[in-house]
């Protein structure tokens with residue numbers, strides 16, 4: 408069995424922290440895709456989501472509503488200075504993995520990253536990522552050598568990091584739980600109050 412050893416089990420706990428740092432969010436243009444990055448981070452087993460440079464209330468509201476309704480907890484921080492955050496992360500023994508189409512193919516480094524017990528900060532960009540991030544990262548990793556999307560890159564990276572065990576996450580305190588169904592929508596309501 409892949410993970411799922413108990414009710415408190417979470418794939419990030421092996422590393423302490425697996426956080427996603429989202430660079431370059433432009434509130435007017437990127438709301439939807441940044442929310443998708445945050446939702447993928449949560450669903451696929453990151454336990455923190457950090458927005459660089461700006462704060463955007465709609466992102467924070469969505470993430471906390473999803474946590475409230477669907478359970479679990481994702482740390483959220485915004486408006487951080489990216490380079491300072493990364494330096495702090497490394498000073499606390501963390502490692503930094505920047506997802507970019509220009510990087511080393513993930514198959515070449517994913518085993519090494521998985522086996523290292525260090526906390527992981529995964530960086531995804533928006534438009535153009537400044538050179539300094541390539542230099543500060545321990546790994547610049549590509550998910551295929553074609554341009555696509557930060558959402559897809561993050562999902563595949565987390566899936567490979569955890570070897571699929573993110574599917575065993577129990578989202579504690581969930582008020583809503585989906586009952587898988589071959590047709591239609593079945594959702595169990597567990598809370599007493601609204602979410």
Ligand code: SAM
Nearest residue numbers: 506507508531532533549550553555556557560
């Ligand atoms: N030219 C950019 C680059 O450096 O990868 C593509 C920008 S893309 C719109 C936004 C983000 O998606 C990138 O910063 C990167 O994090 C992610 N991304 C896109 N394609 C990727 C790939 N093939 N491998 C890894 N990450 C990718």
